[in-house]
Amino acid sequence: MDVSILRQGDYLIASIRSDLTDSEARALRAQLADLVGRTRARGLIVDVAALDVIDSYLARVLRSIALTARLRGAATVIVGIRPEVAIAMVHFRLNLEPLVTVLDLDEAVTLLDTSVREGALDGG
Amino acid sequence: MTDDQRSQMESHDDRQGSGSQAPEMHTSLLHELVGYLRQERSELREQWARRITDAQLLGAMTGQEIFTEVTAVYDNYVTALETGSVESLQAYARDLSERIIPRGVETDEVLGIVLLLRDVLARALVERYRDQPDVLDQVFDAYEPAANRIAVTVGVSFVDERERVIREQQESIRELSTPVLQVRDRLLILPIIGVLDTQRARQLTEQLLAAIQDNRARVVVIDITGVATIDVTVANHLVQTVEAARLMGATAIITGLSSRIAQTLVDLGVDLSMMRTVGDLQGGLEVALALLGEDVVGGVVPPRDPTT
Numbered sequence: 044m045d046v047s048i049l050r051q052g053d054y055l056i057a058s059i060r061s062d063l064t065d066s067e068a069r070a071l072r073a074q075l076a077d078l079v080g081r082t083r084a085r086g087l088i089v090d091v092a093a094l095d096v097i098d099s100y101l102a103r104v105l106r107s108i109a110l111t112a113r114l115r116g117a118a119t120v121i122v123g124i125r126p127e128v129a130i131a132m133v134h135f136r137l138n139l140e141p142l143v144t145v146l147d148l149d150e151a152v153t154l155l156d157t158s159v160r161e162g163a164l165d166g167g
Numbered sequence: 168m169t170d171d172q173r174s175q176m177e178s179h180d181d182r183q184g185s186g187s188q189a190p191e192m193h194t195s196l197l198h199e200l201v202g203y204l205r206q207e208r209s210e211l212r213e214q215w216a217r218r219i220t221d222a223q224l225l226g227a228m229t230g231q232e233i234f235t236e237v238t239a240v241y242d243n244y245v246t247a248l249e250t251g252s253v254e255s256l257q258a259y260a261r262d263l264s265e266r267i268i269p270r271g272v273e274t275d276e277v278l279g280i281v282l283l284l285r286d287v288l289a290r291a292l293v294e295r296y297r298d299q300p301d302v303l304d305q306v307f308d309a310y311e312p313a314a315n316r317i318a319v320t321v322g323v324s325f326v327d328e329r330e331r332v333i334r335e336q337q338e339s340i341r342e343l344s345t346p347v348l349q350v351r352d353r354l355l356i357l358p359i360i361g362v363l364d365t366q367r368a369r370q371l372t373e374q375l376l377a378a379i380q381d382n383r384a385r386v387v388v389i390d391i392t393g394v395a396t397i398d399v400t401v402a403n404h405l406v407q408t409v410e411a412a413r414l415m416g417a418t419a420i421i422t423g424l425s426s427r428i429a430q431t432l433v434d435l436g437v438d439l440s441m442m443r444t445v446g447d448l449q450g451g452l453e454v455a456l457a458l459l460g461e462d463v464v465g466g467v468v469p470p471r472d473p474t475t
Contacts, residue, residue: 122416124414124415124416125380125415126373126376126377126379126380126411126415128414129376129411129412129414129415130372130373130376130407130411132411132414133407133408133410133411133414134407138410138414139414144413144414144415144416145416146379146380146383146384146385146415146416146417147383147416149383150383150385150416
């Protein structure tokens with residue numbers, strides 16, 4: 044599984060670098076759920092900038108990761124969907140609702156800072 | 168017009184004119200009348216130029232210019248009659264069209280002058296063979312098809328050239344017409360003016376998303392005040408653009424929907440629940456600034472340096 048997980052203050056940053064198989068996705072979800080609790084992270088940033096395709100399967104995986112993380116106390120933000128990926132997703136009527144997507148890490152941190160303080164981030 | 172159609176037309180003209188006469192007879196007659204037209208060159212040329220001026224054709228050109236072109240066309244015309252090959256005339260007609268189109272010369276003028284020349288030459292031939300009615304018939308059998316063919320060639324060359332110019336202009340309009348402007352940090356404006364067709368809508372989406380990435384935009388205002396109508400494909404494309412921008416983390420605001428477009432969209436049943444629309448560009452910018460300002464109010468982003 045080609046995923047790096049870094050810690051930055053109160054937040055965890057998970058960068059997915061290649062497509063995930065079914066079992067890898069479950070393993071990633073378990074690992075993140077564990078880490079969120081253990082590091083007492085308030086936010087989880089999932090970086091998908093390296094991916095050429097986001098299909099319905101990966102969208103479901105991301106959603107389930109976010110829901111799990113929220114139950115463990117962290118809000119999730121998706122980062123780095125590229126233009127051609129976004130066009131393809133819209134074309135196939137895929138969206139990541141209710142997940143929040145932002146452009147880059149700066150944005151993600153800003154958003155998390157705000158929402159963690161206010162205690163409100165939809166669906167995260 | 169395709170080459171096929173053209174050659175069909177030409178052969179049609181040939182059939183009309185040739186009747187039952189033997190082709191070799193035409194050839195020799197054609198040579199004779201070409202010789203005659205060469206001999207009378209300056210007189211006929213004058214006549215033609217005069218009739219062009221009388222008919223008030225080519226008003227955009229000076230008398231001198233008309234005379235120069237008249238000479239060149241006359242010589243090419245006679246050569247085309249002689250050889251039966253319209254290639255050099257065609258090339259000349261293209262070249263001529265390229266020069267006169269920017270000056271506003273119209274199709275009817277070009278066809279008009281070619282038909283005038285045909286007329287001038289026909290009259291000259293009538294004059295020449297007046298005493299020999301039999302020969303005159305044959306002369307016309309030889310002359311008319313060739314003349315028709317030349318008229319078609321010149322007309323088609325002109326129209327082809329004009330279509331080429333139009334295509335080029337459409338291309339450059341398309342390139343110019345979708346600027347993505349940065350108004351301030353994280354805020355882009357995309358003013359759309361003119362006809363929004365499927366191809367342009369697609370191009371617009373790509374440009375917008377690329378600009379979002381390059382400028383790290385958070386809010387994009389798409390202003391369609393300058394768009395007169397919209398169809399269901401384009402409307403859905405717009406919705407998809409907004410959705411794709413959202414996936415990249417940018418909020419898109421659509422402004423300037425005319426009452427007509429608004430009604431069309433509702434009638435078409437386009438799902439607009441995802442679209443954020445504001446009446447005009449001013450209102451859209453206010454909403455955009457408010458969205459960007461939320462961060463500052465939240466105290467997370469340090470207050471912006473007023474000088475930047």
